Amino acid sequence: MSEYKTRQRRTLLAYLSRHPDELLSARQIADALAEEHISLSAVYRNLAQLEAEEKVRRSSKSGTREVYYQYLDAEDCRGALHMKCIKCGKTFHMADGNAALFAKHLAQSEQFLLDTTDTILYGTCSACREA
DSSP: OOOOOOOHHHHHHHHHHOOOOOOOOOHHHHHHHHGGGGOOHHHHHHHHHHHHOOOOOOEOOOOOOOOEEOOOGGGTTOOOOOOEETOOEEEEOOOOOHHHHHHHHHHHHHOOOOGGGGGGGEEHHHHHHOO
């Protein structure tokens, strides 16, 4: 399948690639790209295409209707288990060894196969706990 690349798509991809560890709403992305003259509707349209191509992941936080997007095409995000701080909003990658142990434990003790490409664990990061 050939990709049709517009200026808006290139600009959006460049922005997302600079923020691979963040979950961003379409509004946040559109606001950040306002100087580039990219509308909210163009952001939504391109995010839908990127989601279909598995270059971004769409998720929502429990208890809210807000939808967030995360860039997945970054090399270090592929297969990483993500942890999101509920206080500051930053997203972290779980260390590969810990993610593998966690997934193995779930598979063995809970008979549950974890999909690390679509899993986000919510909690509080060390910086927010110390603040």
